[in-house]
Amino acid sequence: MLKSRRIIVFSIAVTFSVLFILYIISWFSPIAGDSFIHDRTGYLGQFHIRHVWKACVDSYLYWNPRLGEMAAFFITSAPRLVWTVLNPVFVLALVLGLYVLALGRMPNLRRECGAWTWLFALSMFVSAGVTVYYVCLTRAGSMNYVWTGCLIVWFMNIYRTRWGKRITSPRWGLSSGCLIYGIFCGACNEGATIGMAAAFCIMAAVGMFRDRRVGAYVWCGFAGVALGGLFLFAAPGLYSRLGHDLGASEVLRKGGFCAYAESFGILLYYHARMLCKIYAVSAVLTGFLLFSGTERCREVISKEKESFFYILFLLLLGFIMSVCYFPVCIPAHHVQFVSSLPVLAASTVLFSVLYRNEIMVRGLRAVTVCLAGATLFFGVVFTLEYYHVGSQAFQREELIHKAFQEGNLEPEVPSISPLFFEGKVSGTDGNWGGPDTNRRFGIRKLVVKKP
DSSP states (O other): OOOHHHHHHHHHHHHHHHHHHHHHHHHHOOGGGOHHHHHHHOSTTOOOHHHHHHHHHHHHHHSOOOHHHHHHHHHHTSOHHHHHHHHHHHHHHHHHHHHHHHHSSOOOTTSHHHHHHHHHHHHHHHHHSSSHHHHHTSHHHHIIIIIHHHHHHHHHHHHHHHTTSOOOSOOHHHHHHHHHHHHHHHTTOHHHHHHHHHHHHHHHHHHHHHHSSOOHHHHHHHHHHHHHHHHHHTOHHHHHHHTTSOOHHHHHHHHHHHHHHHHHHHHHHHHHHHTHHHHHHHHHHHHHHHTTOHHHHHHHHHHTHHHHHHHHHHHHHHHHHHHTTTTTOOOOHHHHHHHHHHHHHHHHHHHHHHHHTTSSHHHHHHHHHHHHHHHHHHHHHHHHHHHHHHHHHHHHHHHHHHHHHTTOSSOEEEOOOOSSOTTTSTTSGGGTOSHHHHHHHTOSOOEEEOO
């Protein structure tokens, strides 16, 4: 096992390795699969404010009203280097925000406990998170869930770090900032908006019970989230898009209560399947606590009572964010990615509690080293995958542009085939067909040569 003096170097090395891997994958990410965005904004690197503005309006009215989707129109029409530089920063900032959300402080890598806890949080997000490489590394996916998730997590960290401080004066500067910040966060994601609203209701209830009053910055944050949510939920495009999914209300109308209950069971199954790795690691950590002995277990729970209540609070938020989609659709992996964030924070809280109380420290280190090893291994695998597919996507685009310049409106291009993950990586043949791709390149038809 690693010595305590080496864990600082090891945690820093893993962090920079993950950042380097993300930079490589972001550059070669086959973003051409985001056909709707490319169709509305033209070619990459050719920014036109009128096209981008029209794309935002069209998306709000007919497709996706989320703030991340609209920001993606700007990034898509910017040079590729902008996306490559910013995306890994946002991914790492999201993990850092989850750490602060869990423990209320920045990681202190000079201390053994802080270094191990940061390494655990980073490795859990990458290796045990919900389809991280699929969600984080395409423009629309990352900006809808990672970039806006980072925005939301750091918004909640304002309240996480200030919750223990009893503010008596209104602090209108802080309150105004929370109001404006909350508007942007409320327009990011449906599930996160409802989750934040629930969190503010719980904070208000606790504040009334503890101090008989609620700070103005809490009310302003809640008002901001409500206004942003109103912008999001009033969008015609939201219901147009969700209308293509399995609506639970439609199931109830046609199939009755039994079909409705069955659909809810499917929802819980999807939630458990998507978050199974996070729950499995958390179960191992819980086992460490239980096997420490009854007396020791009671002592730790009594000593860390607030931490365990906070874990339950985070798990409740994750559940609310998962099931809030149920009246309109059965959520897929990208929805469960959002609901996994508070659950990841809860597992980090549990790890920190166990480590600082010296419960099964060797076991905790072993779990963390295994997760870090899996992070680096899958990072290399996906680097090879995205390099392979991304290179083919770039070559295909060059062939299409060359054919268009020569007057060939029905160009023939080679098939794109992934190395390891057939049919799962954006940018393969299934993402290139249809009128969106044809309009983007100005051609009539794309002919793909099958291998």
